Amino acid sequence: MRVLEGIEPREVMHFFEELSGRHRCSRHEKQATDYVADFAQSRGLEHHRDDLQNIIVKKPGTPGYEAAPTVILHGHLDMVCKIDEGFTHDFAAGGVTLKVDGDRIRAEGTTLGADNGLGISYMLALLDSKDIPHPPLECVMTAMEEMGKVGGDGVDLKLLSGKRMIDFNWIDEKQLLAGCSGDVSCRIDVDADWTAPGPDRVALALDIRGGLGGHCEFDIHFERANAIVLLGRLLRAAMKAGDVAVARVSGGVQNNVIPAEAAAVLSVRPDEVEAVERAVSALAADLKAEFRSADPGLRIETKRTEAPVERVFSARAARTLVRTIALLPDGVQTQNLEVPGNWETSNNIGLMITTGRGAEITSTITSAVTSRKHAVLDQMMQLAEMAGEGVTAKQIGLDAPEFPWNPKSRMLEVAKDSYKRVMGRSPDVLVSVCSLELGMFTQRIDGLDTVGIGTNLYDLHSPKESMDHTSAARVWPLIKDVMRNLDR
Structure with missing residues (x-):
C-alpha cells in the first residue's frame, strides 16, 4: 500500500510519492527526469530534455482556452540531501522513505524533498488532468537549483513562448510571492x-x-x-x-x-x-x-x-x-x-x-x-x-539576479482574486529575502509577468523538513482557480 494513499489532494500526492521514490539529490536528477520524460511520452505531450537534466513539458490549452496566452509553470527537480545524525541512508537506492505524522509528511531520517518536489507534483497533476480548464502550459522543471541555480541558467529559453509565469517554489500558503533576492x-x-x-x-x-x-x-x-x-x-x-x-x-x-x-x-x-x-x-x-x-x-x-x-x-x-x-x-x-x-x-x-x-x-x-x-x-x-x-x-x-517587484503585475492581481475567492481572505503579498531562480527568467524574458504560489513547508534543508498536507489540500483548489481565470 502506498504511504500517501488517501491523503488529499490525491492526484498531487500520487506524483509526490512517485518522485520521492527516486534519486533527486542535486547533480543526480536523472532518475526523476527519466520519470517525467516517460510520463510525458505516455501522454503524448511535447517535451524537451537537455544535458543538465532540465526538462520542459508542454500541453495545449483545454477547450475554450486554446487561444489564451501561454503560461509558464516552474519548479525544480532537485533536493538538498541531508541525513540525520546516526541514521544511515542511500538516496540513490530509493529516494526517501515517507511517513505521515498527523498533518505533516516527513521522511525517515533525511530531508523530505518537498522543496521542490511538491511544486513539480502540482505541475504533473495539471499536465495529467482532463477536467481542469487551463491555457496552454509550458512546464519548466529545472535541475541543480540547490547547487547554484545551474539548471535555471541553462534552460533554453527559445523553447518558451509564454510571457506570464507561475512559480511553485514557495513555502507559505498565506503569501503570494511578488519579488525575491539574487545570490x-x-x-x-x-x-x-x-x-x-x-x-x-x-x-x-x-x-x-x-x-x-x-x-x-x-x-x-x-x-x-x-x-x-x-x-x-x-x-x-x-x-x-x-x-x-x-x-x-x-x-x-x-x-x-x-x-x-x-x-x-x-x-x-x-x-x-x-x-x-x-x-x-x-x-x-x-x-x-x-x-x-x-x-x-x-x-x-x-x-x-x-x-x-x-x-x-x-x-x-x-x-x-x-x-x-x-x-x-x-x-x-x-x-x-x-x-x-x-x-x-x-x-x-x-x-x-x-x-x-x-x-x-x-x-x-x-x-x-x-x-x-x-x-x-x-x-x-x-x-x-x-x-x-x-x-x-x-x-x-x-x-x-533578483526578481524585482512589479506593482502593475496582472498575474499578481489574478492570483489575489483567486486567493480571496478560494481562501476567503486576502493573501499577504511578499517580496522575499530568499534567492530563487525567478530572476533568471524575469531578467531574460522581456515582459515576463510572474507570481509565486506556496504551500506550508517547514525546516527546509534539514532532516526535520516536513510538508503540511492539509495546506496542499487548500492550495490545490487555488491553483485550479488561477488556471481557470487565465483565459485571456
Missing part, C-alpha cells in the same frame, strides 16, 4: 603548505554536532550557530594553548545550508594534550551558553583518536586558516529599509572541506540589491588579497 557564491582557498606532523604526536578529534542548521536565507536571521565559524574559534583556542597542528577540517553539507556540523583532526604534543583539551572545553562551555537560546542542542566534543595523521598544515598556514574563518562575514549584513522586517543582504559560510591543496571554504551571498551583493563579494576578495600567503578567492557558479 552569488564565493570560494576561498587556503594553501596548507603541507608538512610532516613530527614524531610521537597525539591525534585529537574535535567534533561539533547537534546544531539546528537550516536554510541560509529563510533561517539566517535566527542567529543559529554556524559550525564552521565555531570550529575556527575552537581551533584558535587550541592553538593558543599548545603546539597544535591541523591535519583535517570539514563542515557543512552544501553552501546554501547553515552548517550544523563541523570537525577537525589535530596533532598535539603529548605533554600539551591536557592543556589543549582544557582550553577547548572551556570555550565549548562558553559557546553552548552563548547559543543557549538560538541553538540549545549544540554539542562540542574532543577525544583522542587513533586516526592516522600523515601530514598537517604548516604552523603559518594553520594560523592563516583560523584568521580567514574569523574574518569572513557571516549572517545578516544589512536590513531592507523598503520592506520592514526583511533583511536585505546576508552571507552564509556554508561548506568547508580539506583538499589536496589545503582548505576550501564556500559561502553564498544573498541580496535584494545587486550592488550590495557585489560589495560583500568584493570584501571577501580583498580579505584574500590582504591575507596573502596562499589565500585566494574567486566567484564560483552563477551571479543570480
Whole structure:
C-alpha cells in the first residue's frame, strides 16, 4: 500500500510519492527526469530534455482556452540531501522513505524533498488532468537549483513562448510571492603548505554536532550557530594553548545550508594534550551558553583518536586558516529599509572541506540589491588579497539576479482574486529575502509577468523538513482557480 494513499489532494500526492521514490539529490536528477520524460511520452505531450537534466513539458490549452496566452509553470527537480545524525541512508537506492505524522509528511531520517518536489507534483497533476480548464502550459522543471541555480541558467529559453509565469517554489500558503533576492557564491582557498606532523604526536578529534542548521536565507536571521565559524574559534583556542597542528577540517553539507556540523583532526604534543583539551572545553562551555537560546542542542566534543595523521598544515598556514574563518562575514549584513522586517543582504559560510591543496571554504551571498551583493563579494576578495600567503578567492557558479517587484503585475492581481475567492481572505503579498531562480527568467524574458504560489513547508534543508498536507489540500483548489481565470 502506498504511504500517501488517501491523503488529499490525491492526484498531487500520487506524483509526490512517485518522485520521492527516486534519486533527486542535486547533480543526480536523472532518475526523476527519466520519470517525467516517460510520463510525458505516455501522454503524448511535447517535451524537451537537455544535458543538465532540465526538462520542459508542454500541453495545449483545454477547450475554450486554446487561444489564451501561454503560461509558464516552474519548479525544480532537485533536493538538498541531508541525513540525520546516526541514521544511515542511500538516496540513490530509493529516494526517501515517507511517513505521515498527523498533518505533516516527513521522511525517515533525511530531508523530505518537498522543496521542490511538491511544486513539480502540482505541475504533473495539471499536465495529467482532463477536467481542469487551463491555457496552454509550458512546464519548466529545472535541475541543480540547490547547487547554484545551474539548471535555471541553462534552460533554453527559445523553447518558451509564454510571457506570464507561475512559480511553485514557495513555502507559505498565506503569501503570494511578488519579488525575491539574487545570490552569488564565493570560494576561498587556503594553501596548507603541507608538512610532516613530527614524531610521537597525539591525534585529537574535535567534533561539533547537534546544531539546528537550516536554510541560509529563510533561517539566517535566527542567529543559529554556524559550525564552521565555531570550529575556527575552537581551533584558535587550541592553538593558543599548545603546539597544535591541523591535519583535517570539514563542515557543512552544501553552501546554501547553515552548517550544523563541523570537525577537525589535530596533532598535539603529548605533554600539551591536557592543556589543549582544557582550553577547548572551556570555550565549548562558553559557546553552548552563548547559543543557549538560538541553538540549545549544540554539542562540542574532543577525544583522542587513533586516526592516522600523515601530514598537517604548516604552523603559518594553520594560523592563516583560523584568521580567514574569523574574518569572513557571516549572517545578516544589512536590513531592507523598503520592506520592514526583511533583511536585505546576508552571507552564509556554508561548506568547508580539506583538499589536496589545503582548505576550501564556500559561502553564498544573498541580496535584494545587486550592488550590495557585489560589495560583500568584493570584501571577501580583498580579505584574500590582504591575507596573502596562499589565500585566494574567486566567484564560483552563477551571479543570480533578483526578481524585482512589479506593482502593475496582472498575474499578481489574478492570483489575489483567486486567493480571496478560494481562501476567503486576502493573501499577504511578499517580496522575499530568499534567492530563487525567478530572476533568471524575469531578467531574460522581456515582459515576463510572474507570481509565486506556496504551500506550508517547514525546516527546509534539514532532516526535520516536513510538508503540511492539509495546506496542499487548500492550495490545490487555488491553483485550479488561477488556471481557470487565465483565459485571456
